[in-house]
Amino acid sequence: MTQLPVQPAWRLADCPEQQRWLVDGLWSEEAVGIIGGEPKCCKSFLALDLAVAVAAGIPCLRRFAVSRPGRVLLYPAEDALHIVRRRLEGICAAADAALAELDVQVITAPSLRLDLETDRARLDETVARLKPRLLVLDPFVRLHRIDENVSGDVAPLLAFLRELQRRHAVAVAVVHHARKGAGAIRAGQALRGSLEFHAWGDSNLYLRRDGDDRIVLTVEHRAAAAMPGVTLELTQRDNALALEPVQPDRQSERRVEPTSVDQRITAALADGEQPRPFAALRASCRVRTTTLYERLAAMTAAGLVVKSADGYCLAGR
Secondary structure (H helix, E strand, O other): OOOOOOOOHHHOOOOOOOOOEEEOOOEEOOOEEEEEEOOOOOHHHHHHHHHHHHHHOOOEOOOEOEOOOOOEEEEEOOOOHHHHHHHHHHHHHHHOOOHHHOOEEEOOOOOOOOOOHHHHHHHHHHHHHHOOOEEEEEOHHHHOOOOOOOHHHHHHHHHHHHHHHHHHOOEEEEEEEEOOOOOOOOHHHHEOOOOHHHHHOOEEEEEEEEOOOEEEEEEEEOOOOOOOOEEEEEEEEOOEEEEEEOOOOHHHHOOOOOOHHHHHHHHHHHOOOOOEOHHHHHHHHOOOHHHHHHHHHHHHHOOOEEEEOOEEEEOOO
16 A cells, blocks of 8 residues: 655645736636625626736736636536627727637537536547647536535535646636625535535635625735725727726825835835746745735735746835
């Protein structure tokens, strides 16, 4: 029998690997997760915006850069295919992209059930053949005939998607509904059905209505700090619709309470011409990983720090 691998504690890595992103701040590389929210909160629009961004290598929502673009495989289980196309065209118009040039492959099968072994095998084979960077399944409720409130029924389906992610190195985004009237509950815990959904995700995006016209996007990661919430609006683009971030007032955008950690970060970034990777910043600032992620996210949102593929640098340098 093969033994489990072990290593002396003193030989373990003394700092984490730098966080890797598929979409900066929104979705970790090869992450599984949920795009969740109550009905009519534009979950499908956000999922399609994510798909367009990854396929085209352009910022999602015109704000969040894509680090590793690639093919997207999409299964829109709820909407007619002509509606999906019109929505994609609206997002492309907002992003100044051409739909015909995007490598977004759409599964057109009339049904796909993750609770059936034959359909799981077909999805596995399709992912293996197409090798997408991102798989989008919208929505989860149309992908099975199980009881979503029973953990023992939900867990195997989510486990299959996790296995799919690991076998094929693909990110998986699943659109899922929140319970109606759950606005006062923490977003992840407001998801409909078993708590398995909240526990499963590496990166989760939640949408909630803020009045009639505006929607608030909140982000949750297993291995990185969350960014501040982003307010979105559904706007008209060339006879189609797309989500757009609401531009904050510049005064409020820069209203970040300074801390001693911020001063350390500023000093570390000022000492050098090149962007500094997260690991190097952590070594210079000597703070906890979570604290550094939180302060960098706040300073980036305030426009004080700029994040790139090479690391962080002060704005204006």
